[in-house]
Amino acid sequence: MSDYPRVDRFESATVILPVMNETTSLDETVQILLRDVRDDMKEILIVVCKRTTPESMSVIKQLQEHLGDLIVVHNQTLPFLGGAMREAFDLARGSHVVMMASDMETDPNDVRVLIAEAKKNPSSIVTASRWLKGGSFEGYSKVKLICNWIFQRSFSLLYGTRLTDMTYAYRIFSTRLVQAIQWEELRHPLLFETLIKPLRLGVPVIEIPSAWKARVEGESQNPFFRNFAYFRTGLKTRFSSKRAILKPVREGASKKDSVCA
Numbered sequence: 001m002s003d004y005p006r007v008d009r010f011e012s013a014t015v016i017l018p019v020m021n022e023t024t025s026l027d028e029t030v031q032i033l034l035r036d037v038r039d040d041m042k043e044i045l046i047v048v049c050k051r052t053t054p055e056s057m058s059v060i061k062q063l064q065e066h067l068g069d070l071i072v073v074h075n076q077t078l079p080f081l082g083g084a085m086r087e088a089f090d091l092a093r094g095s096h097v098v099m100m101a102s103d104m105e106t107d108p109n110d111v112r113v114l115i116a117e118a119k120k121n122p123s124s125i126v127t128a129s130r131w132l133k134g135g136s137f138e139g140y141s142k143v144k145l146i147c148n149w150i151f152q153r154s155f156s157l158l159y160g161t162r163l164t165d166m167t168y169a170y171r172i173f174s175t176r177l178v179q180a181i182q183w184e185e186l187r188h189p190l191l192f193e194t195l196i197k198p199l200r201l202g203v204p205v206i207e208i209p210s211a212w213k214a215r216v217e218g219e220s221q222n223p224f225f226r227n228f229a230y231f232r233t234g235l236k237t238r239f240s241s242k243r244a245i246l247k248p249v250r251e252g253a254s255k256k257d258s259v260c261a
């Protein structure tokens, strides 16, 4: 039986934007969000770290000046991209969180589709797929593409799912769900962990097609060899107990408070 935190409805989204070296792509991302989903957003939660460039910081400052409380900036204390996301999950005030990037590799035009699906399926994860019909890769190296396909097929078999893209970190989930799970990864594998841990709990996952396009400014923080760490995360989670996936229930909180079966 599936045993995971559920919510009755979508109320508002916290859109998480981790930022390292983006300027124009960050600004473009925010403008598209304002155009498409302004009324559905509780906040845009920008996560920065010590290595975030001064140029990015100055774009963030301008966004704060123009948009006031809609922009929340958080200085991460945990390291790396996984650390940034984990802290953002805990700070989110919307009923749902949108996990995406600020480098335009997660096409912001699709956020409205993610939110529309989340309104229909508030307790499910809605995730973007580059492999689904209608999705695509542009500027992705051939070697990476082949490795990605093999990885997707192997892990969809291992997890017994028909999902086509488990590693694309572009998805929406309920805040309640992401705050209930015990996250472990600090680097990029956290992005994969955010799909497979909910899958193990029996959370339904819906895919929508999306087009991935290589960034045109700044560079990735994820060197190719680091992708091998995804295997460890995938195998470890597949064989861990469901109980270990959820945070321990706080003393004094009833089981129903933390998990509605």
Ligand SMILES: Nc1nc2c(ncn2[C@@H]2O[C@H](COP(=O)(O)OP(=O)(O)OP(=O)(O)O)[C@@H](O)[C@H]2O)c(=O)[nH]1
Pocket: 018, 019, 020, 021, 022, 047, 048, 049, 076, 079, 080, 081, 082, 084, 100, 101, 102, 103, 105, 169, 188, 219, 220, 221, 222
């Ligand atoms: N705050 C913060 N943001 C980060 C960190 N690492 C990466 N980011 C941002 O997170 C987003 C995704 O990171 P990328 O390094 O582009 O990685 P990716 O596109 O998922 O990975 P590849 O496709 O393998 O290159 C980008 O907008 C980065 O600027 C970090 O340690 N802290």
Ligand SMILES: [Mg+2]
Pocket: 101, 103, 105, 215, 220
């Ligand atoms: Mg990127």
